[in-house]
Structure formats: structure tokens, C-alpha cells
Amino acid sequence: MNNQRGKRVLITRFIIVLASICFVQNLVADEPVFSIDVTLDLGEDIGQSFGSVFEAQDVAGNGIIGAGFADVYNTQFRNDRHVLQFYVKPDKTARRKHTITRLPFPGLGTGAYLFDLDQSLYAWDDSEGLRVRKLNDDLKTWSIADDIVRGGVRRGDGLIRVGNGILSYSLDGVYFDDKQILAPAKSGYYYKFYYANGRLFFYHRTTENGEESTVIKCAPWKPGQKHVDIKQVETSKTNYPRSSSFVWAQLGNQVITVCNYGGVHVFKDGKWEIILEGSDQTSFQIYSAVNYKDILYLAQYPTGHLFEYDGQTLSHKKDWPPKSPVVSPSAREAQTTTIYRGELLVGVWPWAEIWRLNGDDQVWQFLGRAFTHPEPHNKTVHPYEEFAEQHNLVLNSWGQRVTGMSAIGSDLFLSTSSKGLYVWKDEYMFLTQSQREEYGSVLKLNMDGNLAASINWTGKPLDLSFKLYKSRLEIWQDGALIGKTSHEVDLSVLSGLSQMHLGQGCFGKSPGEVALSRN
Structure with a gap:
């Protein structure tokens, strides 16, 4: 389906949904009040943020119902990227409960x-x-579950699902489905790993002649390749020998890490760039990152506020x-x-x-x-x-x-x-x-009004169905139910819907292709 035809079909179906909402109180429990069927083609899983699947908004552009994948890093661990959320927001008063x-x-x-x-x-x-x-x-x-990662989980270690396999990383090396793809460093040690956009990122600390130094590295790797291509490594030097990090993140094709001394290092267009130099005179530490509405929000100390990165500049969101x-x-x-x-x-x-x-x-x-x-x-x-x-x-x-x-x-x-x-x-x-x-x-x-479920990676485009009933939410993948929950949302909130977006929403823009299914 070409984009223009898809948009016309989308608008037609959306008008039908809006017309049915007026009769929401008369619908029986087993008839969806709102449903949408989409095909989501994410391509190869190379650690990218999957972003939004769809979002239906009111006339002011506020998202009321939608779905997508949150990609979050909180101090020690990255969340499961394969978790798909489907939500409907209650009215403003009930939303506070x-x-x-x-x-x-x-x-x-x-x-x-x-x-x-x-x-x-x-x-x-x-x-x-x-x-x-x-x-x-x-x-x-x-x-x-102490043995969930080989050698135990130290700070900066962890595991994530990539495709239909498990990528795990620790001081004992990096493994994909229990096969080593990166051995421990021959000199010093690798730590604080992150996988995004087809590259493995990590810190490397060494000691030479009694002096420590730390660099940030990345090298290409994709599922199916036997080893990380360490010969193609790209390196960014840190200001301080014992630099570490509490956070990794990505925004589109950019990957960001922030050192504990405040240095903000960005990998984009195949090379590293430092957009904020670290300093041991001023405290600037980032502990979390989330892509929300195509802005990367970084959680900071000592303000207690968020900083936003739009892909070019980093700015303070005072009192956020x-x-x-x-x-x-x-x-x-x-x-x-x-x-x-x-x-x-x-x-x-x-x-x-x-x-x-x-x-x-x-x-x-x-x-x-x-x-x-x-x-x-x-x-x-x-x-x-x-x-x-x-x-x-x-x-x-x-x-x-x-x-x-x-x-x-x-x-x-x-x-x-x-x-x-x-x-x-x-x-x-x-x-x-x-x-x-x-x-x-x-x-x-x-x-009230949220459902999270794990998708099953098949290596093919996903046929997804999102169904909202009077008292439950359901997510279907490839004809099978993968998640459901009850809700008590007053669905009259749907009467204010006026526009629908595919592949865009609060989870950020999808890097894949989203189209309405031909049902």
C-alpha cells in the first residue's frame, strides 16, 4: 500500500471509529469500542529504539490512545526494548488517580x-x-537468579533481547545466545556496555606505567556475525582516568553517553563528538534517559530536573x-x-x-x-x-x-x-x-488504562492488533493474543479524537514502516 492510499484508508477508518464512539454506552462488552490493525516492519533488530506504533489525538494534538515501545536507561540497566505498551488516557480528573x-x-x-x-x-x-x-x-x-548473566551481574553488566536472541555483557565478555562475540580486554577491562544501531558501545579502562586512562569505544556487530569487529573501533577519550557512566541513550541515529564528570559524548555520522566537556570543578551527572516525543530527556544531578537534547543542543528544563x-x-x-x-x-x-x-x-x-x-x-x-x-x-x-x-x-x-x-x-x-x-x-x-506485553520477534513484519473494549485492553500479534488487562476508563474521552498518526507519538518516531493492515 502506498503512503497516500494508506493515509486515505486510515482517515476513512478513523471517521468510522469516531462515529461509533457516540454509541459507546450501548455497546456490548464483547464489541471493541476502538480497534486498529497495523503491519509493523522494523527491519533487522540492531539495537535501535522502536518508537511509536500509532497515536490518536484530540483537536489540540494531545495523545489519547496509542501504542509504542519505551527505550529507557535507568542508572544501571536498560529496559526491555521488546515491551510494547498500549494505552488509553482517562479524562483529566480521572487521570490523576x-x-x-x-x-x-x-x-x-x-x-x-x-x-x-x-x-x-x-x-x-x-x-x-x-x-x-x-x-x-x-x-x-x-x-x-544470580546466574542470569555469566559470571554474575556487576555494575554496568546486563542483558537485553536482540532479535530472537539474548545479548549479555559482563567483565567475562560479551555473549549472544551463549556464544562469545567479544572477549575480555587483553589490557585493562571493558565495562558499561550498550548496543544500538548495529554497534556495541563500551568503556575501556587501562593502566600503563602506573597511570590509569579511560576511553569510550564502539565497534560494528549485528546478529549473525561471529565476533565484534574490534579492528573498526571508533574511540572517544575522556578527560579523567576513572571516568564511568550511569546512562546510555539514543536519539535517531545518534548514541549518547554522559560521564560521571559531566562529559557528554555523542556518536553520530560515524564519529564521536563531545558536546559538553567534563569537569571535576562542577557537578553535572546524568542518571537516566528516555526518548519522549522525539526529544531525549536526561535526568540530572544536582538540579533534580531534566535536560533535553534535540539532536543538536542540550538545554535545561527548569522545574521539570x-x-x-x-x-x-x-x-x-x-x-x-x-x-x-x-x-x-x-x-x-x-x-x-x-x-x-x-x-x-x-x-x-x-x-x-x-x-x-x-x-x-x-x-x-x-x-x-x-x-x-x-x-x-x-x-x-x-x-x-x-x-x-x-x-x-x-x-x-x-x-x-x-x-x-x-x-x-x-x-x-x-x-x-x-x-x-x-x-x-x-x-x-x-x-488505569495501560497494558504492556512482550512481542515475539519473528524476523518478519509484525501484524499487530490493538483492541479497546468497554472494560479491557488487548494486544494481538500475528493472530495470537499476547496481552490483556481490565480497565475502568470512561471511554467518552474518545469522542474528542480528531487525528491519527502512524509511527509517531509519545514514544518517538518509529525507525520502521507502519501501515494499516488489509483486513
């Missing part, structure tokens, strides 16, 4: 970081060895998000980001604040904190500074982080941590056992 439930303690230390794979959730820490716990289907118990009025404005860190129900969410240190952006009017809503204690205040910058001092710890040791955000099914799972990943000691008697277990806990946030 949410619930937060704390799950049983994973049994780690004072912190946990999340990653997800194939709609399974994992919590990680390294306070006593390299520990990974998998959340069981009952959402009440955890299983040991704002702060709770009762806490100090100092030393704030936006640490986690994601897209959930088509909306941008951010977690902020040191009081574990959770913020949601209402995209219609660009106003932030405070969803609450991931901790119940202590009562927020501005007498100190961080929680429990007096007890940190009492135990000869750094003052911000008991600051409160939101460390992970993973969409699974209808929910968004969050994790928490103290500043570092510590072992609990008996002398920390200023907290009760239940208060202790809020550090390193996992929570479930629910906002």
Missing part, C-alpha cells in the same frame, strides 16, 4: 535496582556478592519536575524516567519523589513518595542526616532513591535504595524492621 502498593521485601541489602526481560522482573544488588532476585508470578515471592514545597532545593537528583500510559514519569532523590507530567498542559503532578518515612522537611537536605553523622557515615547515606521503573502488564514496578548498596548492621537502630525494608523494596504503581 493512582495506587501504589509495596511488594514483599526481595531480601537484598539497603537498595535494589530493577531490570526486566520478557515481562519478568528482576531486582539486583551487590552489597553481599552479586545477587539477583526474580519476582514470581504470584507477586509475593522472589526466586534466586518541580520539587515538593517542604524539602530543600539543594542536591536533588532526577534518577529514573519512563513512559507509562503515554505519560512521562520521573523519580527524584533524596526524598524518593514520584512525578507525572500531564502532557496536555505540561503541568506536573506529584504522585507521592516511595517511602513512608521520615516526614519530609527542609531542616536538612537529606533524610536522617543526624543518624548518618552519629554512625560516622557520609551525611547523605540515608537519602532515598527511586532506582527502577519497569512496565509489566497493567502496572509500573518501582525500586528503592539508600545512597549506596549497603549491608544492614544491627547498630542502625533508628529504623524499625519495616522501615528498614522500605530501603531496597519494590513497589507497584497502577494508573
